[in-house]
Amino acid sequence: MNIFHKVAFQGLKKNRTRTLVTIIGVALSAALITAVATFAVSLQNYMVNGAIAKSGDWHVEFPDEDQAFVREQAGDSRVAKLTSFENIGYAMLEDGKNPDKPYAFIAGFSKDTFDTLPVQLISGRLPENSGEILVPAHLAANGGVKFSVGDTITLSVGTRQAGDEVLSQHDPYRDGEESLTAGTEKTYTVAGICQRPAFEEISAPGYTLITMGDGGNAKSRVSAFAALKKTGQIRTYAEEAARGGAYVLNDNVLRFLGVSGDTLFNTLLYSTGVIVILLVMLGSVFMIYNSFNISLNERTHQFGILMSVGATARQLRNSVLFEGICIGVLGIPLGICIGIPSIKLVLELVSRNFANVLYDTVPLTLCISVPALAAAAAVSFITILISAYIPAKKAAGTPVMECIRQTNEIKVEPKAVRTSRVLGRFYGLEGTLALKNFKRNKRRYRSIVLSLTLSVVLFVSASAFSSCLSEMGAQSAVEADGDISFYTADMEENEALRLYDELKTAGGVTKSTYQAVSTYTCTVSTSELTSEFLDSCGEDSGIDRESGTAGLLLDVQFIEDDIYQSFLESLDLPAEEYTVQNGSMITVGKKMADSTIMDVFRDRTMELTLGAASGEQTKTIHVSFADTYPLDPPPAEPGEVKDYVLMVIAPYQMKPQFDTLSAPTRMAFTFWSDNPGQTEAKMQTMIDSSGITADYTLYNLHRILEENRNVSFIVNLFTVIFSIMITLIAVANVFNTISTNIRLRRRELAMLRSVGMPDRDFNKMMRFECALYGLRTLLFGLPISGLLSWLIYKGMVLGGAEIAYTFPWGSMAISILGVFLVIFITMLYAVSKIRKENIIDALRDDMA
Template sequence: MNIFNKVTLQSLKKSRTRTIVTVIGVVLSAAMITAVATFAVSLQSYMINGAAAKYGDWHIEIPDTDSSFVLEQAEDSRVGNAVVLQNIGYAPLEGGQNPDKPYLFITGWNEEALDALPIKLLSGRLPENNSEVVIPAHIAANGGVKISVGDILTLSVGSRMSGDQKLSQHDSYRSGEETLVPMTEKTYTVVGICQRPAIEEYAAPGYTLITTEDTAAVDSLTVFITLKNPYQVHSYADSISDNNSYVLNDYVLRFMGLSGEKMLTVLLYSIGGILIALVMLGSVFLIYNSFNISLNERTHQFGILMSVGATEKQLRNSVLFEGLCIGTIGIPIGILVGIPSIKLVLTLVAKNFANVMYDNVPLTLVVSVPALVAAAIISMITILISAYIPARKAASTPVMECIRQTNEVKVEAKAMRTSKLSERLYGLEETLALKNFKRNRRRYRSIILSLTLSVVLFVSSSSFGTYLNKIAENSSVVVEEYDISFDTRDMEESELFQLYDELKTAVGVTESSYQALSTYSCVLNTSDLSSHFLDEYGELIGYDGASKTVEVQLNIQFVEDSVYQNLLEGLGLSPEEYTGQDKKMIMAGILPGRWYTQEQPMEFTLRSKTGDQTKTIRATFVKDYPDLLPSEPGDWPGYSLMVIAPYEVKPQFDALGATVKPTKLGMTFESENPGQSTAAMQTMIDGASITADYHLYNLYEILEQSRNITFIVNLFSVVFITMISLIAVANVFNTISTNIKLRRREFAMLRSVGMSDRDFNKMMRFECTLYGARTMLWGLPLSGILSCLIYKGMVVGGAENIDFVFPWGSMAISVFGVLFIVFITMLYAISKIKKENIIDALRDDMT
């Protein structure tokens, strides 16, 4: 070890407080960078494993090949595993209602395929021989054909041909261009019903039927390849593309950044990069200040070393060696702190991620050596950047300036002047503080810059968390008081009520109800409308101020009779006046964010499509309505005029035939265990082979997902803001305490000429106030601007329906925090100064 490195180590030992605070800053920085990198890797692994569990753990599919290809792949060193399915053939779906999916596609599965490819059985069991088959439930829902467990299917099985080309499941139906060439007849017994297999694309022309391997089938196979190194998937695909077509598993590969859809990977690493950049910004400033202060302490020492022949390179290397020493201590500790810290965070959010995304795959810590090496390198780069700037400055300072220390304090008589008013207003102690501020602007500028950076980082991080929370809140649905809903637009009422009687017996169901929602178009004379109505609804319904008529959309919610009676009682309305044929009805006027009310009842006339029948509704406006079914895209025109009526009067309106779109029929349920009830209902629906298009929602689960997203965002925001705040606090403490220490001779001189502790404390309090005022002068406007830029960036990035929120709360916290930290740090540093002997401090010539 050369002499310069020994001197550097002695300097670090001498200034223990500064060294410890700097190491703490490096530890925090390295811990945060490690945590961000490890979380990114863990989340990526979770997404990959979740997608593999849902869509299949394979990388490339070869949809139509033979057994010789399978044997070749067994010898390929790149292939980790190969799962094989038999393509037994296609058969026409008799009575199918989907013109783009007219076939059944029979596939033969072995035990390995059943284990490797995800299949969710809804009822029945898996096939045990090649005369049994499992059918997907969407044959009924999408194809309109009811097939039940126990049915026997006799199928004419063959191949789809377009000229001489044999078509596969990945070739969509070509109406008029393709033909089905039958080859054999097969009979199957349906033993189970499953969800649509993940390997079946939505555009596939055939519904996938699952049976066991058939030795008599043609040598046509689908092979699912898993590579040992997924990053070779494209080179592997190119090597087989001459003789085979292939399909990539983009659901899995996109999270590895290996598919054409790289947005999610780019988003994940972009957010990680932004967080690391923010950490580096705070850390660079903290460590830079630390080295800058260290050089201020060692300026005289450097001058002496240069006077005896030390070169610029040796002095620069001395400062960089100091950075390496601090990094060698701080970075390993930071990595060791960062890993268990992010593990704790992952443990806290694992259940929430399961509720939001994949519930069959755990979110676990994945420690990646490359990620840790990258974190260590980034941390060391942060330290070296911070050390290089002051090192270059130290090496270029002239020798005499270093020895005499005239480079830090530069006094101009004109700049030192203070007005008579200031002296009269502040007094001697405050005037001394003000003059000292003017005397050494560079040193004070570093303190104010540290404080300003702390304010900006805290406020901007808080704003970032606030907007993330708003995005999470906006992504949630408006959930009514029920837990589960079912709705459809193409089911007969008789079929709905039959299904309702069955679904309400599902396990856990405590309350149930049914309803219907019909939409009508009404033409109103503007002369009959109140000015209040036109003021509130005019722009929304397209009234231009001159038209004699306007067209409005009117919804009528037909609810179960008992629900209607309870609503009337709750509103204090007479059942005799609002129940029965041609009686008054109640109406809810809903505007964005508020209710519409008027004292007088309002009349609407509905006309049949032929115009020969009419129905007049006289409705009273109220501020309540029964729980609604979940809305669909396009259901909300910006306003709602909704009449609530008992189900008993629905036939009158049905006879009118005036609806503008099919009536939505639905059911709602409350349950003690919504998840269990929903699963039982889905099994009942599949068993009933419903052919209508329907939606079954577990709204309790959707609400829980929204709450979990909000919790995850809140937790990460709090952790990030806390860590950034700790770096900022360490920065401020390091800067202020060391600057106070550098003024020990100045303070000793003031005390030696009779300044009392009271006057001394008064002067220091004024300095604290001066720091706070200057910090707020710069920090608050910059924070406001940066918060606005964060908002604009999120809006540009696709965030919708979020309003700008000025960060008053975080600004108030930052003002209090700055003043508190400054005063506490001052008290600490001054208590150290006061314990020193005045004579020894005056003799110190190293300041």
């Protein structure tokens, strides 16, 4: 250790409070960077494992190769694992309804293949020999061909060809260009029903049926799946191995490994982590820089003495950098030791929420990566070096005499510190001294104000983001009826009701109901419509300016009779008037943009004429308007979204009166369950087993709402933790800055006490300085925070959120109290240290 290192080390020991606070700040910074890096690695590992569980543990597929290719690739040093299945052939489906997928594709698996390519069973079991087969559920739902467990099926299995070219599953169906060669008849027993295999491409011409391979022969064609040791070699390997042929990348897995062609996702994956780390570095550099820079006065005098005896600028810079290294050696390991257990605790708190949102079969566990920890330590170390180098370079470049005399520390014209006499009378001598001191050395106070402003902005912005998420979650929770919903627009009413009777027997169902919604047209005069409706939905109401009429779309919601009866009772309406033949009906107008109920017509009762789809028949109804409805209607069909919903509520017993109009009708079932997840799975099995070929949608509303709550919880938790860590760094920064600042003014303050300033006036002056810090902070911090909160709101609205802007009064009030509390506590601590010093010793201090 040379003399300059000893001088730096003695400086650290002499200013123990500043050194301790700086080490704590470095530790907090390193802990946050470590936590961010470790969480990113753990999350990436979780997403990769989840994608593997869903799509398979492979990186690249070669869909049509021979046995020699498999042996060659198995010996490639780049390949970690190779799996294959036999391409047994194709069979034409009888009565298939999908013109782009007319075949059944038979795949011969081995036991090892099932380990690499996951298959999700719906019913039955996996095949155990080459005489059993596993049928995908989408063969019935999408292809219109239904098989049940235990059925025996006979298929004529051949090869697809287009001229001399043999086609594979990677080649879409070529209508009129390809043919199926005559093959061998094979008979299978259906062992089970499964979900669509993840490795089956959307454009594949055949539904994948899985059996057990019999080993084939040397001429058998196979589909090979390779997983590589180094993900960076995947694309190069795939192109070389395919030799110009076809290959398929497992993008679901590669996306989370960061090597997919999804540039948008890769940008999001890396830029998010970089932005968070840059924010941490910004706060950390600011704090550590202040730790070195705020005491520049002391070091500059010391540097002047050292330079006068021959020290070079490089030696002085190295001295300060050595001081930074000493702080880093203590702070960075401490930060890493804090960051890893902290993020482990956070992961344990959110693991269940992640399982509910994403993959329920894959645990979110701590994944410690040595390269990530090394990168976190390097980033923290670079932060320290940057923070130390800037003031060191400035001090080392100052002339010797200026360093010794410190004539460049404060350069100010008399006019710059002049204060108004009116302010002097109002604030008194103590306030005038505080204000003059603030003006004469603004550079010293600017760092304090900026530190506090950064803390205020981060806290208010994080709170605003959390509030927006909470409001979105609250909206979702309010607008959902039931736990599970089933919608269809293509199913006959009798078939739908039979399915409903079956679904409501699923385990866990405690309550259920059904409804039908038919859509009609009606023409009304524009003079009968409210200005609110015309202003907000006029463009979508088919207004004819010449005739002064508007063609409205009107939905009639037919609900179960007992629910309708309860609805009438809640509105205090007489049942005999609203349930008889040609009786009155209840109508609700809803603005879809923000889901608010609005008045469509000026009068509270109306007579409307509904038009048939053919335009030949009509029906006149009498309606009364209400501000609520008993049951959420099914969603509109894609492409039919409109600005408003005008809905008539009627009992199901009236539906036959409207059926003659032949209007398009959507059926919907709503179920309440004790265990929605298990109930949904049982319902899906029932639907798959029933062989329904109509399009339908089965929603687990409970899971969707739970996902929203879990996402909100996860984001809120990380937002709060991030805000706390940044705030701690900012508080350490402010404490370090203010306490060191007071320490450097010890001779100035001792002089005021020596001329007779009483403690009461001294305290008043210091309180006034605190007020100046706080007011200047709030002057900049609150407007910036308000602007950022509004930008966060606008960003969420652009993203599809239907929320109202709420000004963050509460978080701003907390930040105001927090700013003054931190300032006053720090000032009290620093001043108490000054008071304990002997006035004569402080006046003799020439290092201030």
